[in-house]
Structures are given as C-alpha cells and as structure tokens.
Amino acid sequence: MDIREIMIVIISAVLINNYVLQRFLGCCPYLGVSKQLETALGMGMAVTFVMAIASAFTWIVQHYILLPLDLIFLQTIAFILVIAALVQFVELVIRKSSPTLYQALGIYLPLITTNCAVLGVAVINIRAGYGFLPSLVNGTAAAIGFTLAIILMAGIRERIELSDVPPALRGVPIALITAGLLSLAFFGFAGMVK
Amino acid sequence: MSSNIILSVAVLAALGFILGAGLAYAARAFAITRDPRIDAVLAELPGANCGACGYPGCSGYAEALVIGSALITGCPVSRKEASERIADIIGQEERMNINSDKLISVVKCCGNNNTSARIFNYSGLEDCRAATRFYDGPKKCRHGCLGMGTCISVCPFNAITMSPLKLPVIDRDRCAGCGLCVDACPRQVMVMMPERSGIQVLCNSGEAAKAARQVCSKSCIKCHKCANICPAEAIFFDNGPAKINFDLCTNCGLCVQECPVKCIYETNRG
Numbered sequence A: 001m002d003i004r005e006i007m008i009v010i011i012s013a014v015l016i017n018n019y020v021l022q023r024f025l026g027c028c029p030y031l032g033v034s035k036q037l038e039t040a041l042g043m044g045m046a047v048t049f050v051m052a053i054a055s056a057f058t059w060i061v062q063h064y065i066l067l068p069l070d071l072i073f074l075q076t077i078a079f080i081l082v083i084a085a086l087v088q089f090v091e092l093v094i095r096k097s098s099p100t101l102y103q104a105l106g107i108y109l110p111l112i113t114t115n116c117a118v119l120g121v122a123v124i125n126i127r128a129g130y131g132f133l134p135s136l137v138n139g140t141a142a143a144i145g146f147t148l149a150i151i152l153m154a155g156i157r158e159r160i161e162l163s164d165v166p167p168a169l170r171g172v173p174i175a176l177i178t179a180g181l182l183s184l185a186f187f188g189f190a191g192m193v194k
Numbered sequence B: 001m002s003s004n005i006i007l008s009v010a011v012l013a014a015l016g017f018i019l020g021a022g023l024a025y026a027a028r029a030f031a032i033t034r035d036p037r038i039d040a041v042l043a044e045l046p047g048a049n050c051g052a053c054g055y056p057g058c059s060g061y062a063e064a065l066v067i068g069s070a071l072i073t074g075c076p077v078s079r080k081e082a083s084e085r086i087a088d089i090i091g092q093e094e095r096m097n098i099n100s101d102k103l104i105s106v107v108k109c110c111g112n113n114n115t116s117a118r119i120f121n122y123s124g125l126e127d128c129r130a131a132t133r134f135y136d137g138p139k140k141c142r143h144g145c146l147g148m149g150t151c152i153s154v155c156p157f158n159a160i161t162m163s164p165l166k167l168p169v170i171d172r173d174r175c176a177g178c179g180l181c182v183d184a185c186p187r188q189v190m191v192m193m194p195e196r197s198g199i200q201v202l203c204n205s206g207e208a209a210k211a212a213r214q215v216c217s218k219s220c221i222k223c224h225k226c227a228n229i230c231p232a233e234a235i236f237f238d239n240g241p242a243k244i245n246f247d248l249c250t251n252c253g254l255c256v257q258e259c260p261v262k263c264i265y266e267t268n269r270g
Helices: A003-016 A027-032 A037-066 A072-097 A099-105 A116-127 A132-162 A172-189 B002-029 B036-044 B057-067 B080-090 B128-133 B150-154 B180-184 B209-215 B225-229 B254-258
Strands: B103-107 B160-162 B168-170 B190-194 B199-201 B264-266
Touching: A003 A132, A003 A172, A027 A132, A027 A172, A037 A072, A037 A116, A037 A132, A037 B002, A072 A099, A072 A116, A072 B002, A116 A132, A132 A172, B036 B057, B036 B080, B057 B080, B103 B168, B128 B150, B150 B160, B150 B180, B180 B190, B225 B254, B254 B264
Parallel strands: none
Antiparallel strands: B103 B190, B160 B168, B199 B264
C-alpha cells in the first residue's frame, strides 16, 4: 500500500466521511461530553486510543478466527466481546504504568467501551476490505475525525454558553441545531478526493 | 447445521474464556497497592461527606491526611477521640493541635414573630438568601434571623428544626460543628460556640439602644448590666451587642437573670 492510498484513507475518514458528522456514529459522547473544551479533548484522546487498538484486534479476529471457521455471522457479538475486554485490559495497564495518563483519560475510557463509533469503525474496516495496515490507519484517522468534531463542538458550545439564546432553545435544542449546522458544513468536503 | 451451532458456541465460549482469563491475569499482574491506612483513616472519619474540610467528601480528606497534605484538625466534625485514633494511624505529631473543644452552632437571635416587627409581608421564595435580596428581607431588624430555614436546608446532620415562632432550633446532640450553616446564613446570625458553654447573648444587632428597641423588643440595648454583674468578667462590648469570652465564662447564669430585655439565654437548658 503506497502513501497516496494511505493519505486518501486518512482524508476520507477525517473530513469527507467524518464518523460523527457524516455517518452519525458516536453521537452520544459527541453531545454528552462536548460542554467543555478540556473534557472534549480527554474524550477525543480516549477514543483515538481505543479505536486504533480495536481496529487492529478486530481485524485479527475477523481474518484469523471468523473467516477460516466460516462464522462471519458472529461478527458483531465477537467484536463487542473483544473490544470490551480490550478496553478493560488497556485501562488496567494504564492505571498501573501511567497514573498521569489514567487521570487524563479518566472516566472516558470505560465509557466508550461499546460505543457505536468504535464498533462502526471495526465493521466498516472489514466491509471496505482493508488490509491490516489500512485498517489501523482508518481507525486512527476516524478517531482523529471524532476528536476534531467534538473539539469544534465544544468550542462552539462554550461560546453559546455566553450568548443570548432564546429561552425555548437553551441547552440541548441549541446543541442539536449546532450539531446539524456543523454536519452541513462538513458536507462541503464531499467530492474533495476524486 | 447443528455443527455450525456447536462451532459458533464453542468459538464464542473459547474467545470469552481466553479474554476473561487474560483480564483476570492482568488484574493481578497490574494490581495497584492502595495504602491500607487510607481505609483505616476513612473508617474513623464521620462519613457525613459534609465537605467542611474543603475536600470532596471524607475519602478525599482521608487520602490527603495519609499523604500528609492535610492537617488532622481540618475536620471540624471529628470528635477528639476519633482525631487521636487517626493521629495514631498516620503517626502525625499533631496531638497538641487537636481541639478538645467541640464547637456547635447557635442562632444569635431571639427575635421571633411576636417580638420582632416586620416592614412588609414577604410571599416570595421561602429562602433567607432570596429574601435578603428583596429589600433586605421583611424583618425590620437588619441583623436578625429571617426564619426561612436556609440553615436547615444546608445542614447535613438534620440538627436544625424550625420553631413555631420561626426561629431555628439547634439540636445540640446532633450538631457536629461543621459550620456549613454559618457560611450559608446571609445575615451572619449564626456563630460557632464551644459545646461546654451554654450562656450566649442571642442578639446580633449592633444598633444603639433606641433604634434597636424600635425594631425588636428582645434586642440587646447595650446597658452593660450583664458585664457589671459578671463575677468572671467574661462579658465585654466592642461596637455591638454584649459578647461573651468563653474562656472565662463559668456558666453561673447571673447575667441571664440580670438582662432587662431577656436576650441572654442558657442555650444548653432549652
């Protein structure tokens, strides 16, 4: 796989097919944890971490267990099992080896265990027929796209906090409108790569 | 077909077992040893999580105590014996600092609905802080208790009740001395006093005699009769109502008899 192909995968996952804004996966943390820039960054880091590892491991499970045994229909449940155990394992290791990182990721790491974006990346990797390396790249890029989206959202929401929103739209309604507008803006990237 | 079912069950079971075993191993291999003293200290703390120490709950304070970043006197609720046991656990040489006087809060106002005049009828939110913002509250006296129970709502120990005449009554046995009510009261009418002492001037008004009497019949008029009769010279005046020095007060009760407006009370006798 050459550099050009990797770049296309990255641009596609981060901007054109942004997992939150175009595929609408992972909307729960996107709306739930985007009230402050700092927590949004923590969430983004945790997602990046989990998505990269999950794409690698689910690829292995798919190609070395499910495909040879002809058990593709077990994909969803097997992936959830692997991802959940993986996140638990990573949490244990981080807590022991790097308390600082553990503090930074904090509650977000277990929260995204069975996030639909994480499972979505794993399944989409398989559907697109990516090899091991492109899967890893796609997973990382998708997570970077998620981080980009949630940080943009948090920045906007911090400003909305200070502005004069009509009473009926305060809180979640204005957040959903903002998310919609942001999503529309990202449609501008469609067709960027020919 | 049946082989397919058996195979899928077997694969999932094997996968689950391997992952579970891996996690079990990881949990042991990467186990974190938590300082056992933290739990020991936590067991001695009151466990009310009132936050008066400034830490998020008793567990946060216990951790800070063990690390050494907090002082053993930080918890105002702990009894002396508990503080000494904690000192034994963490080996902090602070025993002399342990305050033997337990403090409790007291409402320095005895102007109830019958004795204290009102300017207007307040029908807003039943909260002293809200009432204070509305023309400084309905009570004519600018210093007295508003009687809407903000102290009751913040007390984590349910030690405060409201009397029928709208003055908070503090249950001396339940009050743990955390001081949250003192901070919450918008009129600064609540103060802390040593539990062993009972005599307290229940008036917060620093107004001169005439102005004070006009708004409340129980207001301290600064006549100095209590200070003159006190054999221990424990009562003094400094730009306000009579004050009692609890280090000198012997709880003799002479001032209670002498006070012409009856605003000195033996709070430990009901």
